[in-house]
Amino acid sequence: MxxxxxxxxxxxxxxxxxxxxxxxxxxxxxxxxxxxxxxxxxxxxxxxxxxxxxxxxxxxxxxxxxxxxxxGDARALKDEMRAVRSGLSGNLRLGVIPTALPIVADLTAPFTERHPNVRVRVLSRTSAEILAGIESLEFDAGITYLDNEPLGRVSQVPLYAEYYRLVCRPGTPLSERDSLTWAEVATLPLCLLTEDMQNRRIVNQHLAESGVRASPSVESNSTISLISHVMTGRWASVLPKKLADMFVADGLRAIPIVAPEVRHLVGLIAAHREPHTPILAALLEAARRSAEVER
CATH class of the missing domain: 1.10.10.10 (Winged helix-like DNA-binding domain superfamily/Winged helix DNA-binding domain)
Incomplete structure (x- = not known):
């Protein structure tokens, strides 16, 4: 059956x-x-x-x-009996929003070090796809936004706060500024994530709150694609601080966007089921430890 x-x-x-x-x-x-x-x-x-x-x-x-x-219950039972018999082992399927991919190793590295017999599969997905994947059992857990759009009934652990930066090449308009307003961002030629991405909806929201709207000439569902366009010097982009900071060493500027400086929580979510499988329980505990380190 x-x-x-x-x-x-x-x-x-x-x-x-x-x-x-x-x-x-x-x-x-x-x-x-x-x-x-x-x-x-x-x-x-x-x-x-x-x-x-x-x-x-x-x-x-x-x-x-x-x-x-x-x-779901049958899988939990099998995992628990396997853990009793031979320790934690098996597969963990994790859906991650593209803007959180730079930090996913902060969670998976200590988790796999503690549980070396667990194999982790990380897939980049939109926030909506992560929720659907958890519901359909395609994913065991996900890393996504916690405070911007409804999540439904899930277990969640906040991991970090996402802040936003304008990423641009030196020598381009406004690149020498120490900070920018959201209204000023809208005056630049932009490349942004596609509108099925929650990060893009967040950017649209804060631009609208400043009385302007985004009119990007380039859109992509890949943050690497956005960076490659920024590297040409023809475009700027709005990216989370943790992602933007990765490319400062490559000669790009990451300028804080203020007035206001906004933040959104990103965290780990899993189906709200008690008890969790041993692997999920261990992952949630690893997330709590990672959040403590972040703070």
């Missing part, structure tokens, strides 16, 4: 029989048969299908909620 529920969760996530089968490491006929067997066992139709996947039935949506809880 658990294996069938895991295949059903994969199908709901991928919305494609072939992709779901690939994600589960089985053939498409095997996955299709498992879904039909699950429907027979539960006595309801779970999926509307024609020549391909269409959508979940109303009953399928209710079963999906149960499936996530049951599979």
């Amino acid at each position: 658990i294996d069938k529920l895991e295949m059903f969760i994969a199908l709901a996530r991928e919305r494609h029989f072939g992709h779901a089968a690939e994600a589960c490491g089985v053939t498409q006929p095997t996955l299709s048969s498992a879904i039909r067997q699950l429907e027979d066992q539960l006595g309801v139709q779970l999926v509307f299908r024609g020549s391909r996947f269409q959508e979940l039935t109303p009953e399928g949506l209710r079963v999906l909620d149960w499936a996530r809880r049951i599979v």
Whole structure:
């Protein structure tokens, strides 16, 4: 039953029989048969299908909620028994917003040093994708903003406060200033993250509060792409301080944006489930230790 529920969760996530089968490491006929067997066992139709996947039935949506809880609990049980038998081991899947990627090793390095048999997979995702991934069991935990947009019912540990800097090349307009206002930032040729990124929505929000709006001529979902454009001297960008400071040694300037100097909390989130799996409990504890060091 658990294996069938895991295949059903994969199908709901991928919305494609072939992709779901690939994600589960089985053939498409095997996955299709498992879904039909699950429907027979539960006595309801779970999926509307024609020549391909269409959508979940109303009953399928209710079963999906149960499936996530049951599979989550089953994984927690397996992890706990494995930890009792041989210590902490297994896989940890972590979704991280792009602007927090420079600090993720501050968490994963001490965590893996303490638990060397845990393998960590870090994937860059938007804040919305991280929340969806935790709900669908694609991610075990995520690093994202805590105080800007609703998170729902999750366990969370604040890691650090994000401040903002204008990143530009020396010799470009306003590059010799010690600080800038948000209104002044809007006068520059900008390259910014795309609007599906919460960091971009934060930048838009604070520009709007200053009575201006962003009109970037270049947008990207990659912070490395933004830096490469800034390096040409034709553009400036707005980036979190921790990320901006990494490129000061490369000759760029990172100028504080004030009036006001705003801050947003970034932290670790995980599904609100008690008890947490041993790996998640250890990760949350590592996050608390990392936050103490940050303070």
